[in-house]
Amino acid sequence: METLVKFVCLIAFVVLVSVASVESAGECGKSTTPDNEAFKLAPCASAAQDENASVSQSCCAQVKKLGQNPSCLCAVMLSNTAKMSGADPQIAVTIPKRCNIATRPVGYKCGPYTLP
Template sequence: MEVTMKYLCILGLFVVASISGLERVNGAGECGKVPVDRMAFRMAPCASASQDAQAQVSSRCCAEVQKLGQNPSCLCAVMLSDTAKSAGVDPEVAITIPMRCNLADRPVGYKCGGYTLP
């Protein structure tokens, strides 16, 4: 029950951030025309895996990371976004998710803020 409530709270944060992102000017950014904070909403299945390096990464999370990993600058921006920070994401843990998903085509060595994707 406690885990479900945690996910609902994180999901609520993502919803609020995505709604507020709709009011911004639609220019091309790291994730194209979709605001980074709105893209962060798609990463809700990664909530626990982005906070605890020992947590199992769900297949839904890996699927989303694989999609975003096609554009490493978008993936990086999402992991370092204000929405992710508000949800309690630890960037140092979040950048390990592509490796923990065993994605063969992950952006190894990509510089993401002060971090390097393993």
């Protein structure tokens, strides 16, 4: 629970910083940033820290949606927001597989990690 509170506070901070700056188009499009998209993955907080934690349906739904754009999903998993929330990128990249998403980007290189 404490981790979730920290994550939500961090997300609020990132939103304020993002609103204050003008962003160019990036991995997740013109209207958003990986840090902003990371807020949508709040239901994945425990699953991104512990590979044995169950992955909620709401987490899987958001990962499936972001997975339609693998570069955005990757950028979100490696974002500052995800890191500051305590997410372990090596564990986070396993979430699409743990959700049994058939259309996940298997083999996609995500920084030093490969999506299983």
